[in-house]
Amino acid sequence: MDQLMRVSLITQQTLKFHRQTGVPKSTLLSEVLDSVLVLFRSKLVAADVAVEVRTEGEVSVDCMPSETQQIFANLVANAIDAMPQGGRLVVRLRPSTDWRDPKMSGMRVTFVDSGIGMSRATMRRTFEPFFTTKTETGTGLGMWVVTQLVERHNGEARVWSTQREGRSGTAFPIFLPFQDAAETNGQSGNVVSRTGAEAVSAG
Numbered sequence: 001m002d003q004l005m006r007v008s009l010i011t012q013q014t015l016k017f018h019r020q021t022g023v024p025k026s027t028l029l030s031e032v033l034d035s036v037l038v039l040f041r042s043k044l045v046a047a048d049v050a051v052e053v054r055t056e057g058e059v060s061v062d063c064m065p066s067e068t069q070q071i072f073a074n075l076v077a078n079a080i081d082a083m084p085q086g087g088r089l090v091v092r093l094r095p096s097t098d099w100r101d102p103k104m105s106g107m108r109v110t111f112v113d114s115g116i117g118m119s120r121a122t123m124r125r126t127f128e129p130f131f132t133t134k135t136e137t138g139t140g141l142g143m144w145v146v147t148q149l150v151e152r153h154n155g156e157a158r159v160w161s162t163q164r165e166g167r168s169g170t171a172f173p174i175f176l177p178f179q180d181a182a183e184t185n186g187q188s189g190n191v192v193s194r195t196g197a198e199a200v201s202a203g
Contacts, residue, residue: 024062024179029107030055030093032065036072040080048086049079056094061107062179067149074146075111075172082115082170089113098156098175106155106177113170117163126159150174 030053037044037051044051079089089111096108118126127147150157153176161170 024064026060027063027065027068028058028060029063029068029109029176030058032068033072033091033093033109036069036076039073040076043080044076044089047080047083049083050088052088052090054090054092054094056092058093059095059107059178061176063153063176067152068176071146071149071174072109074143075174078143078172079111079113079115079170082113082117084116087114096175098177099158100156104177106175108173108175110171110173112172115169117168117170118159118161119163123159123161127157146172146174150176153177 033053037053076089083089090113092108092110092112094108096106098104098106127143147157155174155176157175158173159170160173162168
């Protein structure tokens, strides 16, 4: 029965993706992020999580705002769950290039929390459907949804994390290309797990 429910959930999510219609709009990702933080304001306060947003030379991206909002919402929710004793979430937005292809330009949004961090084994499975460390409440679909939506935008999602005492935390860099660059390049998105700081220091 549990497996049947999981299959039903993933089917519903997949159908939801295919039902998305409309034309990508020129969007400031900082505005999408602001709307998400407003939605999570009470949860952030209750969880004693302080948020800092750093924006550097932002350029608009052609995207589906509702899908981008869903990406950010999942990442904020994950960050809150990773900081059960409170902490700090820093979100950095800046122009960047695709780490896979420096000729492709876009915006990189990196979510960095001061939470408990993840093991290497967990990092390797973070974006897998049905994988969750929240055995009682998690569906294992949240980060999978992120990867599906990022790939629909020809972007890339990565993860870096450490459980080092006094320096634990996790970073999720999300790259979304400018639409003309994505169309010219014609490549699909990708997901990478990293255990080194290069995952958040470049770009």
